[in-house]
Amino acid sequence: MRGSSLLTLLMLMPAPVVHADDRAALVRLVRQDCGSCHGMTLKGGLGTPLTPQALREKPVESMAATILYGRAGTPMPAWKSMLSEADAEWIAGRLQEGFPEESR
Template identity: 60%
Template sequence: MLLALAALPAAAVAMAEGTLSPQRQKALVHLVRQDCGSCHGMTLKGGLGKPLLPENLADRDAETLAEIILDGIPDTPMPPWRSQLTQEEALWIARRLKEGFPHETP
Protein backbone atom coordinates (compact mmCIF):
# COMPACT_ATOMS: atom_id res chain seq x y z
CA MET A 1 0.00 0.00 0.00
CA LEU A 2 2.78 2.42 0.90
CA LEU A 3 4.47 1.76 -2.43
CA ALA A 4 1.25 2.50 -4.28
CA LEU A 5 0.94 5.83 -2.47
CA ALA A 6 4.59 6.66 -3.12
CA ALA A 7 4.00 6.07 -6.83
CA LEU A 8 1.37 8.81 -6.95
CA PRO A 9 2.63 12.21 -8.05
CA ALA A 10 2.64 14.69 -5.17
CA ALA A 11 0.13 16.88 -7.02
CA ALA A 12 -2.32 13.96 -7.28
CA VAL A 13 -2.07 13.28 -3.54
CA ALA A 14 -2.55 16.98 -2.77
CA MET A 15 -5.56 17.13 -5.11
CA ALA A 16 -7.07 14.04 -3.51
CA GLU A 17 -6.64 15.59 -0.07
CA GLY A 18 -8.56 18.62 -1.28
CA THR A 19 -11.66 16.45 -1.72
CA LEU A 20 -12.30 16.25 2.03
CA SER A 21 -15.25 18.46 2.83
CA PRO A 22 -14.92 21.07 5.56
CA GLN A 23 -17.42 19.02 7.60
CA ARG A 24 -15.28 15.88 7.30
CA GLN A 25 -12.15 17.82 8.19
CA LYS A 26 -13.90 19.12 11.30
CA ALA A 27 -14.96 15.56 12.19
CA LEU A 28 -11.36 14.36 11.75
CA VAL A 29 -10.06 17.11 14.03
CA HIS A 30 -12.62 16.02 16.63
CA LEU A 31 -11.64 12.36 16.19
CA VAL A 32 -7.94 13.10 16.70
CA ARG A 33 -8.54 15.38 19.68
CA GLN A 34 -10.94 12.97 21.39
CA ASP A 35 -10.07 9.43 20.31
CA CYS A 36 -6.35 9.78 19.66
CA GLY A 37 -6.09 12.27 22.52
CA SER A 38 -7.37 9.67 24.97
CA CYS A 39 -3.97 7.93 24.67
CA HIS A 40 -1.69 10.58 23.19
CA GLY A 41 -2.95 13.33 25.53
CA MET A 42 -5.68 15.84 24.86
CA THR A 43 -3.05 18.35 23.74
CA LEU A 44 -1.17 15.55 21.91
CA LYS A 45 1.87 16.05 24.18
CA GLY A 46 1.88 12.37 25.11
CA GLY A 47 0.34 10.07 27.68
CA LEU A 48 0.00 6.32 27.29
CA GLY A 49 0.93 6.95 23.65
CA LYS A 50 3.84 8.97 22.33
CA PRO A 51 3.58 12.73 21.72
CA LEU A 52 2.13 13.68 18.34
CA LEU A 53 3.76 17.09 18.03
CA PRO A 54 5.68 18.15 14.91
CA GLU A 55 9.05 17.93 16.65
CA ASN A 56 8.31 14.35 17.75
CA LEU A 57 7.23 13.33 14.23
CA ALA A 58 10.02 15.06 12.29
CA ASP A 59 11.82 11.79 11.52
CA ARG A 60 8.78 10.21 9.83
CA ASP A 61 7.12 11.22 6.59
CA ALA A 62 3.36 11.72 6.34
CA GLU A 63 2.88 8.57 4.27
CA THR A 64 4.50 6.40 6.96
CA LEU A 65 2.41 8.07 9.67
CA ALA A 66 -0.74 7.46 7.60
CA GLU A 67 0.09 3.75 7.39
CA ILE A 68 0.59 3.64 11.17
CA ILE A 69 -2.78 5.34 11.64
CA LEU A 70 -4.48 2.87 9.29
CA ASP A 71 -2.77 -0.34 10.42
CA GLY A 72 -1.83 0.38 14.03
CA ILE A 73 1.30 -1.02 15.65
CA PRO A 74 1.16 -4.73 16.54
CA ASP A 75 1.77 -5.67 20.17
CA THR A 76 1.14 -2.09 21.35
CA PRO A 77 -2.02 -0.22 22.38
CA MET A 78 -2.00 1.60 18.98
CA PRO A 79 -5.09 0.24 17.19
CA PRO A 80 -5.70 0.14 13.45
CA TRP A 81 -8.15 2.76 12.17
CA ARG A 82 -8.52 1.35 8.64
CA SER A 83 -12.14 0.38 9.27
CA GLN A 84 -13.02 3.99 10.16
CA LEU A 85 -10.69 6.04 7.94
CA THR A 86 -9.74 6.13 4.29
CA GLN A 87 -6.16 6.43 3.04
CA GLU A 88 -6.94 10.03 2.10
CA GLU A 89 -8.22 10.83 5.60
CA ALA A 90 -5.25 9.19 7.31
CA LEU A 91 -2.86 11.15 5.10
CA TRP A 92 -4.75 14.36 5.87
CA ILE A 93 -4.40 13.65 9.62
CA ALA A 94 -0.71 12.77 9.27
CA ARG A 95 0.05 15.98 7.39
CA ARG A 96 -1.82 18.08 9.94
CA LEU A 97 0.09 16.36 12.78
CA LYS A 98 3.39 17.19 11.11
CA GLU A 99 2.31 20.83 10.75
CA GLY A 100 0.92 21.17 14.27
CA PHE A 101 -2.57 19.80 14.66
CA PRO A 102 -5.35 22.41 14.69
CA HIS A 103 -7.77 22.77 17.56
CA GLU A 104 -10.53 23.35 15.00
CA THR A 105 -10.65 23.52 11.23
CA PRO A 106 -10.61 27.01 9.75
Protein backbone atom coordinates in the same frame (compact mmCIF):
# COMPACT_ATOMS: atom_id res chain seq x y z
CA MET B 1 -10.48 34.19 11.96
CA ARG B 2 -8.62 31.08 12.96
CA GLY B 3 -11.12 29.07 10.97
CA SER B 4 -10.61 31.08 7.79
CA SER B 5 -6.82 31.05 7.97
CA LEU B 6 -6.97 27.33 8.55
CA LEU B 7 -9.23 26.95 5.58
CA THR B 8 -6.80 28.90 3.40
CA LEU B 9 -4.01 26.69 4.57
CA LEU B 10 -6.01 23.60 3.79
CA MET B 11 -6.89 24.79 0.32
CA LEU B 12 -3.19 25.26 -0.38
CA MET B 13 -2.59 21.62 0.41
CA PRO B 14 -2.44 19.45 -2.73
CA ALA B 15 -3.97 15.97 -2.14
CA PRO B 16 -5.66 14.33 -0.11
CA VAL B 17 -9.25 15.27 -0.72
CA VAL B 18 -11.09 15.69 2.54
CA HIS B 19 -14.25 17.76 2.63
CA ALA B 20 -14.68 20.64 5.04
CA ASP B 21 -17.36 18.94 7.16
CA ASP B 22 -15.18 15.89 7.41
CA ARG B 23 -12.22 17.99 8.48
CA ALA B 24 -14.06 19.27 11.52
CA ALA B 25 -15.04 15.70 12.36
CA LEU B 26 -11.45 14.53 11.89
CA VAL B 27 -10.09 17.30 14.08
CA ARG B 28 -12.57 16.28 16.75
CA LEU B 29 -11.70 12.61 16.39
CA VAL B 30 -7.98 13.26 16.70
CA ARG B 31 -8.29 15.65 19.65
CA GLN B 32 -10.86 13.61 21.53
CA ASP B 33 -10.40 9.98 20.58
CA CYS B 34 -6.72 9.80 19.66
CA GLY B 35 -6.42 12.11 22.68
CA SER B 36 -7.56 9.25 24.93
CA CYS B 37 -4.06 7.85 24.69
CA HIS B 38 -1.99 10.66 23.14
CA GLY B 39 -3.49 13.44 25.26
CA MET B 40 -5.86 16.17 24.04
CA THR B 41 -2.86 18.42 23.55
CA LEU B 42 -1.20 15.48 21.75
CA LYS B 43 1.83 15.76 24.02
CA GLY B 44 1.58 12.05 24.77
CA GLY B 45 0.21 9.72 27.42
CA LEU B 46 0.09 5.98 27.15
CA GLY B 47 0.66 6.75 23.47
CA THR B 48 3.66 8.63 22.11
CA PRO B 49 3.66 12.42 21.65
CA LEU B 50 2.16 13.55 18.32
CA THR B 51 3.72 16.99 18.30
CA PRO B 52 5.47 18.41 15.22
CA GLN B 53 8.81 18.09 17.04
CA ALA B 54 8.19 14.41 17.68
CA LEU B 55 7.03 13.68 14.14
CA ARG B 56 9.32 15.91 12.09
CA GLU B 57 11.45 13.05 10.75
CA LYS B 58 8.59 10.67 10.01
CA PRO B 59 7.38 10.23 6.43
CA VAL B 60 3.68 11.07 6.07
CA GLU B 61 3.00 7.79 4.28
CA SER B 62 4.36 5.72 7.14
CA MET B 63 2.39 7.78 9.68
CA ALA B 64 -0.76 7.26 7.59
CA ALA B 65 -0.03 3.52 7.50
CA THR B 66 0.31 3.45 11.29
CA ILE B 67 -3.05 5.22 11.60
CA LEU B 68 -4.77 2.81 9.23
CA TYR B 69 -3.16 -0.46 10.25
CA GLY B 70 -2.05 0.13 13.83
CA ARG B 71 1.30 -0.82 15.27
CA ALA B 72 1.88 -4.40 16.38
CA GLY B 73 3.09 -4.89 19.93
CA THR B 74 1.65 -1.57 21.07
CA PRO B 75 -1.91 -0.51 21.94
CA MET B 76 -2.10 1.56 18.72
CA PRO B 77 -5.15 0.12 16.91
CA ALA B 78 -5.94 -0.01 13.21
CA TRP B 79 -8.38 2.81 12.42
CA LYS B 80 -9.16 1.62 8.90
CA SER B 81 -12.73 0.72 9.87
CA MET B 82 -13.33 4.40 10.65
CA LEU B 83 -10.90 6.31 8.41
CA SER B 84 -10.13 6.32 4.72
CA GLU B 85 -6.64 6.56 3.27
CA ALA B 86 -7.27 10.22 2.44
CA ASP B 87 -8.38 10.86 6.05
CA ALA B 88 -5.25 9.20 7.41
CA GLU B 89 -2.95 11.14 5.11
CA TRP B 90 -4.70 14.38 5.93
CA ILE B 91 -4.33 13.69 9.67
CA ALA B 92 -0.67 12.70 9.30
CA GLY B 93 0.11 15.86 7.34
CA ARG B 94 -1.64 18.12 9.85
CA LEU B 95 0.05 16.40 12.81
CA GLN B 96 3.42 17.12 11.30
CA GLU B 97 2.75 20.82 10.96
CA GLY B 98 0.92 21.25 14.29
CA PHE B 99 -2.58 19.89 14.57
CA PRO B 100 -5.50 22.36 14.42
CA GLU B 101 -7.55 23.05 17.55
CA GLU B 102 -11.22 22.24 17.66
CA SER B 103 -13.43 25.22 16.98
CA ARG B 104 -15.53 25.75 20.09
